[in-house]
Amino acid sequence: APPSAGSPSPASVGPSSSDDEMEEAAAETLLRGGDEEGSMRARFEREIRRVQAEVCAALEAVEEVAGAGAGGRFREDSWTRPGGGGGGISRVMQGGAVFEKAAVSVSVVYGVMPPDAYRAARPDAAAAAAGGGGGGGVGEKAGPVPFFAAGVSSVIHPRNPFAPTLHFNYRYFETEAPKDAPGAPRQWWFGGGTDLTPSYIIEEDINHFHSVQKQACDKFDPTFYPRFKKWCDDYFYIKHRGERRGVGGIFFDDLNDYDQETLLNFATDSVIPAYIPIIERRKDTPFTEEHKAWQQLRRGRYVEFNLVYDRGTTFGLKTGGRIESILVSLPLTARWEYDHVIFEMP
């Protein structure tokens, strides 16, 4: 299955930079007053804030061992949307001893999806809302669709060229009935994934990473890992280069064929055990200027993927999301050489 076109990353549908209000400290909840304590919205918000806290703590622990000082600690920016709920908390580390740039962000969005985005995301529901899809096309009569989205997303770029970049994103969507089709069913789905982008292929690390992802998937359903691994390979593809961005991992969207309870924390706990052991092994590997230059060229590819193809980024740029939050995924530095020739390392 090709990746769905329907679920932009919540981090990127966040507040527009002109509207948002920066806060002194993160609010206890980013939800609107009407959302109940025990609702899936509330429980998923707690889940993503727990993941944010745990991943940041794990990275800071690595920095503390490395004696990084202030550069190795996360700085937090919080914002809320005036009059309506929703907001975000970005935690960014820039200039650690081990991590050059790392961001772990949560956000909650109450928005309205244009009808065509809804049709792309939920073709079956759109057809139902349009009364079965006869006549002038599936769901074309449905109006804008109010939605709720919450997610955690992260990109971690280490300094050492032998230590890989990590990306993960876990999100939950709910739509209300389209405004012109109040009888349509309410929809919900989960999306997300974790993937690894090394500059140098070290099989031990890649095997470890994939085996942790597989274990996390297999606990739920033995079909998950092969499906979500392929989806990841298909999604993180730099078409104009004919290259994948990294060595994959898992990627999924539109996941709603289990009960919400089961899916609430699917795969989020695999992030730390999949990544931190690799960092521990590679953070102090000696390297030369040539290794660093190669890492920089690979980071150029990362920039190309994110600016040209990544759905969350391109959607966010088009819709006026908070630019600093959207582009925090880009590496600190990158490099483009004309017609670079690869020489075998001795």
Place this chain on the structure above:
Amino acid sequence: APPSAGSPSPASVGPSSSDDEMEEAAAETLLRGGDEEGSMRARFEREIRRVQAEVCAALEAVEEVAGAGAGGRFREDSWTRPGGGGGGISRVMQGGAVFEKAAVSVSVVYGVMPPDAYRAARPDAAAAAAGGGGGGGVGEKAGPVPFFAAGVSSVIHPRNPFAPTLHFNYRYFETEAPKDAPGAPRQWWFGGGTDLTPSYIIEEDINHFHSVQKQACDKFDPTFYPRFKKWCDDYFYIKHRGERRGVGGIFFDDLNDYDQETLLNFATDSVIPAYIPIIERRKDTPFTEEHKAWQQLRRGRYVEFNLVYDRGTTFGLKTGGRIESILVSLPLTARWEYDHVIFEMP
């Protein structure tokens, strides 16, 4: 007038990397056998190859004074399209003493434009081909349109943070009659422009650059400079940042309301006098690490514009052009910091 959506840069509609044949040396002409010696196609090819030679010579002369050696000379890559004419010549300097990365490329393309691209590029001609535009929409019956495109394009990134980046591109298009509407008129137009992107605003330099552009325009038509300056400002706009890419220059497209003779070398001779005096003044300006870091951040913006908005680049990436030629416009290195705060320089 908003920029036309119709004229991708010929450099980017060049050969697909799998089809093209690299040549030992540039062919005497990139044209097909059938195109005559005195035709506008032939004369424009000579014009852009002259511009390429002169700009490369001017930059190499700067490098020679700086004692750059081999790093300060252009390397040439030539290719032709098997069986059909068309091809390109890229000249790239990477690692000069003054210029970090500079590329000046010419290319000639014989291609076929999809009907909707033709309608976007030439609405009047498409209407004529459809017999006046009655009934089912303007020009919707026209088939694919064979076209000829030739152009020179260049991006020059100097090392010194006080020396600005230059971009220019001059191109000529011809379309034949749409295949399903042989009676439609043959169309031609010129497009192009030259624009400057400094990291630091130095008024003397910007005034010099614009005054040379204005002089070049005024020789043809006093309305050109104000129109083409505004078009440039509108085009080189990084929407998600609310910033222009640089300080402008001129940009034009669809230019066909003069005789071809007049337009053949419009503005191409202004490149060297507009740019080289600025380089001479700024190439040895002392700078600090902070100046360099700021330049790198500005280069990040250059990457953002080119990968997200530039029509030639995005079109080239989508249509499988030669990647090394398309992305040679990117700077050697770039930088992205989260939430960078600008301090006033003392």
